[in-house]
Amino acid sequence: MSAAHPVAELYADHHRWLHAWLRKKLGCAHQAADLVHDTYLRLLRRDEMPRLEEPRAFLLTVAQRVLANHWRHQRIERAFLETLAQWPQALAPSAEEKACLIDALVEIDRLLDGLPAVVKRCFLHAQLDGMSHGEIAAELGISLSSVKRYLVKAGARCYFALDLE
Structure with a gap:
């Protein structure tokens, strides 16, 4: 045995x-x-x-x-x-759609974990709120170039994390 x-x-x-x-x-x-x-x-x-x-x-x-x-x-x-x-x-989404959306949000949060809060907020404003770069810059009180840099940083984090799985 x-x-x-x-x-x-x-x-x-x-x-x-x-x-x-x-x-x-x-x-x-x-x-x-x-x-x-x-x-x-x-x-x-x-x-x-x-x-x-x-x-x-x-x-x-x-x-x-x-x-x-x-x-x-x-x-x-x-x-x-x-x-x-x-x-x-x-x-309002169905119960199944809600569950899928929550799972997606949890996964996004996991992927962005460890990034500075302002980088996360930039990414979420762009991806979830559909805000333009200019709107994000105004909302967060940062420069347009910072918005672009932060979006690249967050996007790369998600892309490469997903690529490894």
């Missing part, structure tokens, strides 16, 4: 502890269960598992990243739904 997969051993030994930690952070057992699942899925997708001296510390690091992504997703979804509430009912 072959040895158990290292993630299976982690799951068996620490699942309850990780679920309790996430439940405490989230205040919801169902969301905690979902994020425990996402944490172990992330581990299963790894090419190799490191040799773990402190498995709980390792799991905690992975779970904290999953939790941060969860909170980011919630923040983006909330902002999108607040914006959507201002749209005319006739333009």
